Amino acid sequence: MLRHVSTYGPCSRSAVAVATGLNKTTVTSLVSELQARGLVKETGPQHAGSVGRPSVALVLDGSRVGALGVEVNVDYIAAIASDLAGRVLIDRRIGFDAMGSGPERSLDELVHVIEKTVADLDRLGIALAGITVAIPGLIDTTTGTVVVAPNLGWRGVAVADRLSQADIRGDIPVTVDNDANLAALAEYTSGVAAGTSDLVYLTGEVGVGGGVIAGGRLLGGADGFAGEVGHVMVDPSGERCRCGRIGCWETKVGLAALVRMATPDRAYGTGPQVVRDPEERLAEIEQRRAEGDPRVDAAAVEVGRWLGIGAAMLVNLFNPRVIVLGGYFARLADRLIPAAEQELARLGMSGAVERCRFAASDLGFGAASRGAAGVVVERAHSDPTSITIRTSPAIGVIEGTTMARLPHSP
Amino acid sequence: MLRHVSTYGPCSRSAVAVATGLNKTTVTSLVSELQARGLVKETGPQHAGSVGRPSVALVLDGSRVGALGVEVNVDYIAAIASDLAGRVLIDRRIGFDAMGSGPERSLDELVHVIEKTVADLDRLGIALAGITVAIPGLIDTTTGTVVVAPNLGWRGVAVADRLSQADIRGDIPVTVDNDANLAALAEYTSGVAAGTSDLVYLTGEVGVGGGVIAGGRLLGGADGFAGEVGHVMVDPSGERCRCGRIGCWETKVGLAALVRMATPDRAYGTGPQVVRDPEERLAEIEQRRAEGDPRVDAAAVEVGRWLGIGAAMLVNLFNPRVIVLGGYFARLADRLIPAAEQELARLGMSGAVERCRFAASDLGFGAASRGAAGVVVERAHSDPTSITIRTSPAIGVIEGTTMARLPHSP
Structure with missing residues (x-):
């Protein structure tokens, strides 16, 4: 019933009864319950077409x-x-x-x-x-x-x-x-690829994780562990990963790899550890680039190249329409994506690869x-x-934007 | 209705009517249609409990x-x-x-x-x-x-x-x-891992393909192209694949790779091409091994090692309970699996890897x-x-085994 009101509201109790197949007494009783829980509220009378008496309409509340x-x-x-x-x-x-x-x-x-x-x-x-x-x-x-x-x-x-x-x-x-x-669910619901039934979301953090939407549903695997892309070996002669293995994808594309290549004096885990929000790390990298440090662009191209190599694997295995780049990937998308696209086109299976694109997340x-x-x-x-029943009224909001398409706050 | 008869038959027309919610006239009419198409047939009267008159029972036919x-x-x-x-x-x-x-x-x-x-x-x-x-x-x-x-x-x-x-x-x-x-559907329906909701099937042919059952359904991806494991790059410094790319998984574990390593004088695509059923290839490899050629075991261990490396990728991405080894993998399973398990345990994400096993297909x-x-x-x-209506009766079968668990014929 709540779904019906959410999707088609405002609508009258009678309309809800017709649509859900519940009888009117049941609907009236359920509405009282939902009102008490602060989930629906009444709006002014609504005219149901040209005949019949006007009825009070229900809308989703949820603001409390x-x-x-x-x-x-x-x-x-x-x-x-x-x-x-x-x-x-x-x-x-x-x-x-x-x-x-x-x-x-x-x-x-x-x-x-x-x-x-x-x-x-x-x-x-x-x-x-x-x-x-x-x-x-x-x-x-x-x-x-x-x-x-x-x-x-x-x-x-x-x-x-x-x-x-x-x-x-x-x-x-x-x-x-x-x-x-x-994050993949957030992208599927309200991100740049919202509604795309087959997509892969990649976290661009120190670690790199993946979330897969397949046929409109989150791909869980037997234990909910599916999509662990970061520790797939992509280079048998690569570096040792934080996890102890050799050549994990994360060692090529994680934020620590970028920082190490772009600003070696500030790499994670070397020198005195100053903990900073990743946004601050990125601001520093942008600053270095503005100062003309060639290592920054070289690092972005190298990360982009390995991003494409891993993306080819994901396209071959999941056949998604979109690979959504999250976290720091999104912030450097203009430099990462061209290099990644080149490798993806070279290494991905033709047929699947032409129909897949990268998209930078705007959820940060x-x-x-x-x-x-x-x-x-x-x-x-x-x-x-x-939901616990509460009676105190809503008195205001700190931010008033809706979840859909909210830009990340700095 | 056909499903009901298939699952619960033999059952009477009345029982079908009750179970499907169709009225008896409709059921009678549908049964006539299905009889004409050779899909159901009548058996002798069945006593529906201790009361009421015996009714003629329906069973799935399908033999015509x-x-x-x-x-x-x-x-x-x-x-x-x-x-x-x-x-x-x-x-x-x-x-x-x-x-x-x-x-x-x-x-x-x-x-x-x-x-x-x-x-x-x-x-x-x-x-x-x-x-x-x-x-x-x-x-x-x-x-x-x-x-x-x-x-x-x-x-x-x-x-x-x-x-x-x-x-x-x-x-x-x-x-x-x-x-x-x-093949993955066949395994899910009637193979060694039948009913396992999350499994990956690997074809062991000259090419290596994958079929993924996720949450009890075939994973298709946006275009039905999901599971293309063979051309994922696993070694950037590897050999050139038949597809033109470098270091594809197939170059490490395909039947051609095994033949090349185990019997280099008989490799695919070298010398006069004699086309043989893969069973014949395998018989020759077995023969060489019996004659004490050390290259055969070495080749199997090397293929097994790379099988495990790729399997770790599949476990991290799909989190399956079983990886079913098809084709030639199944025939050499006793030598491939130990080497593969070692690499899988080393490279797969702990949590997922302990709960996943290899199984040799018996569908050949x-x-x-x-x-x-x-x-x-x-x-x-x-x-x-x-289904086209036909009237000629079934007169016999060439083989009488059922699809479930039929061993492959040589």
């Missing part, structure tokens, strides 16, 4: 119920809160050395970020329907445990358990999922947390009974 | 209607005909140099094989419901055209058109599909044509009206 998506990545923690109508209320990211801090301290910081965001939502009069956490690694989604996250150095970390122990309004459901999968480093919030919204629509 | 799957590969053409109940009636394979013959002569030979098989079915009193052709390449399934088949050297070959021009009972529907995809080189026949059976069950 919020969804929170958070992401822990190598060098930042991001949080996006939206209401159930999809309006982004809060969008924040802090530089944080999750790689160097270990799981305990990282989870403490995560809890801190969540508590701060929940308090902000509280001030806005928004009840939280759920939290989804994005992590760059393999996730056991049934228990909310990180099986392994090579770039964070995590193994067997029970994220959902830790959050349920924290005092974040104990009854808010928490789920955990892979960052790239969540917030794609995963946005997808995470989207999962909560989707779940709330599927199961409105999971 | 056939499905034909044919495969053109580099060095053979294979044909499998079954009835709609899944019993294999004809299973043949001939050595044929499709690679050297070009598309015209190959299609002539294909037509010849089909005509011969159709004539045999005719003698058995079997009407053909359809033909599906398996080709190792990218297929435009809507037009039945081979977009590109690198190992056959085909590009833009209109297979379905050619067959509809031939005089093979003009009204039999013909479809064309990728060999590995069809007939997997693709078996899957092709299965597609026809499935379509006939979904749309019985597509």
